[in-house]
Amino acid sequence: MSKYSLSDARICNGVQQWWKRLRDSGMLLYVVLIVIALIYIMPFVIQVSTSFKTDADASMNPVSLVPQVWTTAAYSKLFLHSDFPLWFKNSLIVTLCVTVGRVFFDSLAGYALARLRFPGRNLIYLTLVAVMSVPGVALMIPKFLVIKSLGIYDTYAGMIFPLLVDAGGVFIMKNFFESIPRSVEEQAMVDRAGTFRIFWSIVLPMARPSIVTISILSFQGSWNELSHFIISTQSASMATLTRGVATLASGQLGQGNQYPLKLAAAAIMTVPVAILFFIFQKRIMNVTDGAVKG
């Protein structure tokens, strides 16, 4: 490109030509995409690198990706001197129970709605459709009232049971069961196998792809759930990662900004979901596929 001695017009011309070359070569698209990708990725890179910094370093050099002094103080404080491991354990228990429960109940109901003919089936179906449109946030107070009256406030039961129904999952299973040919079950019916036997040992094993899909959605959903745990629990011993880290965010673990500590906590709580995401990337991207078309 030109130097200062050139006239403005020629600089302008040069820029134009350079721009044209960039556009015609198709490189412009890559430049734009790379810039956007950097904007999307950098926050997470900064997050991880800051979690290894000292508090002062984090405030002084918020953009640098290499800590001046590497320290794992944030991590050791989290794991050795805070309730973080407990939060992790609670999150894991609740998430696993919810995921298993949802897979089982969703596929049971999905099978019934897809295959069995019984009075009231349409009513159940329509109710589920209606349920999907109820905004969850508006239900916080109501749910709390019921959980409290059932006497399961501040227990795992109160955290798990209300999360077990997921209308979207029922629809995914229903769609799947409708897609397999009836002849599969007919042989078993000739053998006089019960409905549950047919469902459990013949049809369900075929549904593995859909089951994986629901498991991922459920795991991600309940791992990231916050509002339900706020209204269903109170004591520190029942806090999940989301609730615990939210209290961390408002600075309840000592003084100062403590950014490395908070960012480390946020990074670790992202890890399980991130692992799941990278293993099942293809399927997760397809999940949205089905949701749109469905």
Add this chain to the structure above:
Amino acid sequence: MAKVTRRSSRERPNTSIRRTSETVSGWLFCLPIIIILGLFLFVPIVMALWVSFSDWSGRGNPFFGNVHFVGLDNYKQVLVSPGLSQSDFGTAMRNNLWYTLLVIPLQTMLSLALAVMLNRKILKARGFFRTAFYFPSVTSSVAITVLWMFLFSSTGSVNAVLSWFGVKGPNWFNDPRGIIQVILGWFGVKQGPATLTQHGFLGITWWDWLAGPSIAMFAIILMAIFTTSGTFMLMFITALQAIGNDTEESAIMDGANAWQRFWKITLPQLKPTIFAVIILGVVSTWQVFDQIYTGTKGDPAKTTITPAFLSYSAAFQNQKWGQGAAISFILFVVIIVMSAVVRFVLRERTMSKRQRAYYDKMKEEARAMTKTKALPASIREHATVTDRETI
């Protein structure tokens, strides 16, 4: 569940036996979700409806003891009677309205742009880009909020980057100034006209309604766009793949440039998806809670309070359970009304004559441009499908 089920043929005489057993197992199979739905959806709604008409203080059971029916008092406090409850609710509505107004167009346009760029036939590292754009969508809102609080702190990364360009960034999460008022301030407008500052709605003045989102809220708006654009991008990519390349290719042959092709061929066919994305946007933007609870708690100066957060804090923090429940129901109605408004606005049939003429002309042009029969058919199909099929 050991009942024998026969499904081999409908003409068999034992049909009625099969029917009964199918009825039994059908209901048994659905029983778990029916119980859970009943317990944690229908019962709660009934209870909360009662609470919203009562003076329950949070102690004991709302159905027994010293709890009175107070009619519409709770709703009146929030909607009509001047006072803190009303102005808090007005502020929350103002905040969320701006949030919705900015988030929905921005996230829709950004996700569409990303999808179109990634849908190029020849693109290296497509998977990498898709992963990068989608990753924020899988992380929890709590984790992202914590990260955002750091990035947008006064000494945070965003302000550091801004300072490279000689811009002194604001103290994001502590700045209650509305961005429209900030912009007006640059032009010397510091005080609103009396008509705006002296009249108002829901306990706050029109001048405050028009202030725009606060700078703190704006940071949260950016966060929302960051975390949702990936999901919607995937929806658009799916839709683009369904459209296929045929019409596009013939348009290229006819010399239509990329911009024309996008506006006249791609966009009309994407209408159902755009519609879906906007509706999903309306439903989710009116439910902002996690970010506020984790991050700002409604501060600075209540400019990040949302109705969802207000309902929570009224009930759980200020023990005004009736009011909290009332706000929940109002929010519920707001979401339904807003979705209905969007459906109405985006409905094909409600296009004005001029719009209809323009749309027809556009279709006509597209038809002429492609000179194939594939396009008009698919456009017609999409146009009729728009209202009903999307969600």
